[in-house]
Amino acid sequence: MIRDVAIxxxxxxxxFLHKMDxxxxxxxxxxxxIAIFLCKNFWSLGLMVFAALVMTLLSRVPFxxxxxxxxxxxxxLLFTAILNLFYTKAGNVLWHWxxxxxxxxxxxxxxxxxxxxxxxxxxxxxxxxxxTPTALxxxxxxxxxxxxxxxxxxxxxxxxxxxxxxxxxTLIEEIDRIMSAQKAxxxxxxxxxxxxxxxxxxxILIPLFVSAFRRAYDLAYAMECRCYRGGxxxxxxxxxxxxxxxxxxxxLFAALTAGIFLLNHFFAHLI
Amino acid sequence: MAELExxxxxxxxxxxxxxxxxxxxxxxxxxxxxxxxxxxxxTGSGKSTLIQHFNGLLTPTSGEVLLDGENIFRDKQATxxxxxxxxxxxQYPEYQLFxxxxxKDIAFGPRNMQLPQDExxxxxxxxxxxVELPDALLEKSPFDLSGGEKRRAAIAGVLAMEPEILVLxxxxxxxxxxxxxxxxxxxxxxxxxxxxxVILVSHSMEDIARLATKALVxxxxxxxxxxxxxxxxxxxxxxxxxxxxxxxxxxxxxxxxERGLPVRTDVxxxxxxxxxxxxxxxxxxxx
Ligand SMILES: Nc1ncnc2c1ncn2[C@@H]1O[C@H](COP(=O)(O)OP(=O)(O)OP(=O)(O)O)[C@@H](O)[C@H]1O
Ligand SMILES: [Mg+2]
Numbered sequence: 067m068i069r070d071v072a073i074x075x076x077x078x079x080x081x082f083l084h085k086m087d088x089x090x091x092x093x094x095x096x097x098x099x100i101a102i103f104l105c106k107n108f109w110s111l112g113l114m115v116f117a118a119l120v121m122t123l124l125s126r127v128p129f130x131x132x133x134x135x136x137x138x139x140x141x142x143l144l145f146t147a148i149l150n151l152f153y154t155k156a157g158n159v160l161w162h163w164x165x166x167x168x169x170x171x172x173x174x175x176x177x178x179x180x181x182x183x184x185x186x187x188x189x190x191x192x193x194x195x196x197x198t199p200t201a202l203x204x205x206x207x208x209x210x211x212x213x214x215x216x217x218x219x220x221x222x223x224x225x226x227x228x229x230x231x232x233x234x235x236t237l238i239e240e241i242d243r244i245m246s247a248q249k250a251x252x253x254x255x256x257x258x259x260x261x262x263x264x265x266x267x268x269x270i271l272i273p274l275f276v277s278a279f280r281r282a283y284d285l286a287y288a289m290e291c292r293c294y295r296g297g298x299x300x301x302x303x304x305x306x307x308x309x310x311x312x313x314x315x316x317x318l319f320a321a322l323t324a325g326i327f328l329l330n331h332f333f334a335h336l337i
Numbered sequence: 338m339a340e341l342e343x344x345x346x347x348x349x350x351x352x353x354x355x356x357x358x359x360x361x362x363x364x365x366x367x368x369x370x371x372x373x374x375x376x377x378x379x380t381g382s383g384k385s386t387l388i389q390h391f392n393g394l395l396t397p398t399s400g401e402v403l404l405d406g407e408n409i410f411r412d413k414q415a416t417x418x419x420x421x422x423x424x425x426x427x428q429y430p431e432y433q434l435f436x437x438x439x440x441k442d443i444a445f446g447p448r449n450m451q452l453p454q455d456e457x458x459x460x461x462x463x464x465x466x467x468v469e470l471p472d473a474l475l476e477k478s479p480f481d482l483s484g485g486e487k488r489r490a491a492i493a494g495v496l497a498m499e500p501e502i503l504v505l506x507x508x509x510x511x512x513x514x515x516x517x518x519x520x521x522x523x524x525x526x527x528x529x530x531x532x533x534x535v536i537l538v539s540h541s542m543e544d545i546a547r548l549a550t551k552a553l554v555x556x557x558x559x560x561x562x563x564x565x566x567x568x569x570x571x572x573x574x575x576x577x578x579x580x581x582x583x584x585x586x587x588x589x590x591x592x593x594x595e596r597g598l599p600v601r602t603d604v605x606x607x608x609x610x611x612x613x614x615x616x617x618x619x620x621x622x623x624x
Binding site: 247253277 | 392
């Protein structure tokens, strides 16, 4: 059934990473991604991989789960690796056949790139594994709040994102129901060519839109009845607070960045 | 006319890595042609899950569904045939309306059956007549109808397929008393005039007691009680123990029994109640 697809991938837990402030997590994740691109040799990259491993262990997210979240990017990963493998012309030629040339530099670069992408994806996955979608949008809102000065409607954007996330499961349930109802009237969604199938979607899309609009109106009225008037002067039920934990995390990240620069400096550059 | 048989049907929801819910557990029943089976049960007791197997929308985890002795999951054709022979009308069916006009929406089912144009027209008009939708409404957009009219238009969409077995999931949910009465009487009319089987899921014991020939009580996915309406409603105490709402008349006699009066507790209609009252207190009590 369509309802079985996982939306978001938050895994409830009480680990160090779960308890961190969402803002700090977002900033650290961004910092990590930038840091990965600053790595210039296997030593600094190794340090980042080590950090990623430590974070995974800290989060207590099962490795299997993490691997599963990497599956969608497996193709891109393979593609970049192969491209790097054969397009790097520098270095000692190990093997040559027609237009394909394999060099030692090529192998290094391919592995380097693959490891880079892998750690990049796993760290972002860790963020979504350990942060609820609501905390995530709240964090983004807080981080972007300086943009309010230049009249960007940060609060409204964040609220829209929160509501969208909230309603994805509801809409999926709704699609499920409408599909069943139309199938019960003999709607055939599986056979026929492209045009026929596209046409067969109408009986599902129209009721879906109608009900989405109905829900949107209902929600808007309900929010207005509770005197919602946008972000102005609004306080939060869950205050975001930075604790000792977050200080430690920031300090470790600073050390990590310093480590990368040192390793980049003292060892030969690969790229 | 069709006979529906369900053999030890079990349905489990949930994919491999998800927590699984057993929504229907080892249910067996046989519905003869022309019966009106009332299905009762708590919310979450598996009623909707069960009835979605009758026309092959859900595939059982184990067990089978037979239509005139033929397994409807034997192959694709058999399942598709079951779709049209068993008409299923979902809870809040008005949310499935989509066409430009009510007429076209009612015609959606018959069109999918690939019937000739004049037959489609006959069926649409007949179904509209059944649900008492005036001709003037047929050319309107379904989204311009009132709530009760929408509901009736949606039910007409299922009736127009002229199913041998009509399954309705809480057709009166969210309607006012008059709207409910209209729907129930049109369902009864449909059954009387066409001789079809009707399976009616309802939260109202009174409606089931009044209309059904047989009743099925579900509890946590299992059959708690199944039999004629007399058999099921004579178990008033068990129904109450399951947290179900028994007809008001039954409730009165149950509490009379509780107070030590030697009354029967298997009454569920007003007539039976009156008769039992007279038996107890005699003609003198009337004055
Ligand atoms: N698509 C689904 N995926 C997972 N679980 C489901 C799904 N549909 C129903 N369930 C679960 O199966 C159980 C039975 O649900 P079902 O809808 O059949 O109950 P019901 O008797 O029709 O209830 P109601 O009277 O509220 O309509 C419930 O526990 C429900 O949470
Ligand atoms: Mg239900």
